[in-house]
Amino acid sequence: MIAIQAQQLSKNYRQYAKPVDLFKEWLLKRPFHTEIKALTPIDLTIEKGATFGVIGDNGAGKSTLLKLLAGTLQPSSGTLHIEGRKSAILELGSGFHPEFSGLENIRLACSMLGLGAVETKTRIPDIIAFSELGDAIMRPVKSYSSGMFVRLAFSVVTSIEPDVLIVDEALSVGDALFQKKSMDRMMGFRDEKRTLVFCSHNLYQVKELCEQAIWLDHGVIRAQGDSATVVDDYQDYVRSRQGGSPTGQRLSAETDAVSDVYLQEVSLEGGVDTAEGAPLFRQGDALAINVRAEIGTRPVDDVHIGLVLIRNDGLQVYGVSTLIDQCNLLPIDGTVHGARLLFDPLMLMSGDYALEAWLIDRSGLHVYDSRPVCCQFKVRHESSEVGLVKMAHQWGPVKHVATI
Numbered sequence: 001m002i003a004i005q006a007q008q009l010s011k012n013y014r015q016y017a018k019p020v021d022l023f024k025e026w027l028l029k030r031p032f033h034t035e036i037k038a039l040t041p042i043d044l045t046i047e048k049g050a051t052f053g054v055i056g057d058n059g060a061g062k063s064t065l066l067k068l069l070a071g072t073l074q075p076s077s078g079t080l081h082i083e084g085r086k087s088a089i090l091e092l093g094s095g096f097h098p099e100f101s102g103l104e105n106i107r108l109a110c111s112m113l114g115l116g117a118v119e120t121k122t123r124i125p126d127i128i129a130f131s132e133l134g135d136a137i138m139r140p141v142k143s144y145s146s147g148m149f150v151r152l153a154f155s156v157v158t159s160i161e162p163d164v165l166i167v168d169e170a171l172s173v174g175d176a177l178f179q180k181k182s183m184d185r186m187m188g189f190r191d192e193k194r195t196l197v198f199c200s201h202n203l204y205q206v207k208e209l210c211e212q213a214i215w216l217d218h219g220v221i222r223a224q225g226d227s228a229t230v231v232d233d234y235q236d237y238v239r240s241r242q243g244g245s246p247t248g249q250r251l252s253a254e255t256d257a258v259s260d261v262y263l264q265e266v267s268l269e270g271g272v273d274t275a276e277g278a279p280l281f282r283q284g285d286a287l288a289i290n291v292r293a294e295i296g297t298r299p300v301d302d303v304h305i306g307l308v309l310i311r312n313d314g315l316q317v318y319g320v321s322t323l324i325d326q327c328n329l330l331p332i333d334g335t336v337h338g339a340r341l342l343f344d345p346l347m348l349m350s351g352d353y354a355l356e357a358w359l360i361d362r363s364g365l366h367v368y369d370s371r372p373v374c375c376q377f378k379v380r381h382e383s384s385e386v387g388l389v390k391m392a393h394q395w396g397p398v399k400h401v402a403t404i
């Protein structure tokens with residue numbers, strides 16, 4: 001079943017150099033504006049129950065597309081059909097009346113989302129509880145911080161249990177615990193087979209949360225398909241363009257240190273001490289990484305360790321986690337748990353390396369704590385082979401392959 005069907009959907013904005021140009025245009029009946037093609041005609045079909053990511057550079061047309069889907073913007077051409085009840089979190093604070101209290105805004109939003117008085121009344125306690133705004137719910141929202149706005153907006157739009165939820169970059173605001181709650185709720189949506197359209201500069205989140213994605217570029221769909229492929233293609237493109245990380249895009253998960261879950265120690269085992277301090281490993285040696293984590297009150301299967309080997313030019317050589325390998329941290333002392341990752345033999349070629357360490361939750365989407373660069377070490381290899389890692393190989397006689 002199809003949840004969203006857009007055909008030849010486009011949006012052009014009119015830009016006036018001076019406010020008076022609008023008046024001149026009306027008076028003289030000729031154009032005094034420039035046309036910005038934010039979205040060229042696109043066709044889009046999103047199946048019911050799909051989790052759909054939208055990625056792209058700044059100004060690519062992502063927010064425009066989401067506003068069209070949400071119905072807060074009228075298309076310049078094309079048709080759009082959305083099946084079922086939809087709700088959206090777009091720009092911060094949009095849709096709220098600044099003079100009204102949080103509670104009054106909840107009532108207003110519920111009625112705009114099509115809920116009757118009785119349904120609104122039954123849902124209000126849940127909405128307030130999820131937002132955790134406490135007494136602040138009685139204050140005018142003009143006094144809210146950006147994080148409080150997001151709490152209120154996210155609680156309202158998700159509590160009405162929409163068939164289609166549209167989220168535009170909203171979760172970058174708000175504290176760590178609320179981000180985790182919100183992510184969990186969106187994953188719940190995914191499990192309930194509701195449709196989610198999620199736009200974020202956090203490519204890691206898009207890859208993990210969404211099954212499918214589109215990459216928008218200057219208002220055109222540059223790639224579409226499974227999210228891992230689309231994100232990888234986009235990352236390749238940005239790297240080739242800039243020779244580095246995409247501006248404003250995050251290639252790995254974000255750190256949201258939650259007070260009772262944190263990395264206590266990340267240490268290397270093996271190698272020979274050097275004058276510069278970084279231990280030296282010979283290719284073929286064993287290298288072990290010991291990670292100790294305080295997990296506080298979290299269940300042990302909701303805390304995982306991720307480790308990435310990085311070369312000193314920033315290249316990610318290899319990354320793995322206890323989540324990927326499906327193993328749990330083991331108890332060390334009280335609430336301190338940990339794991340040891342062993343590379344034996346270490347097949348890296350000569351170079352200077354370091355580790356990136358992560359503590360993530362069971363969804364892989366929320367980061368409790370991280371160490372971006374730690375445990376620097378050197379590797380030396382004796383032979384004149386070149387490259388990044390020594391690869392298993394063998395030479396043999398040439399095979400005669402039949403040619404047609």
Ligand SMILES: Nc1ncnc2c1ncn2[C@@H]1O[C@H](COP(=O)(O)OP(=O)(O)OP(=O)(O)O)[C@@H](O)[C@H]1O
Pocket residue numbers: 013014015036037038056057058059060061062063064065
């Ligand atoms: N109200 C508007 N009036 C005129 N031009 C606009 C308006 N809103 C957006 N644009 C232009 O439309 C294009 C697409 O903007 P849009 O906000 O959709 O991009 P985006 O991909 O969401 O960018 P970002 O990642 O920076 O949020 C940009 O060139 C932008 O300057």
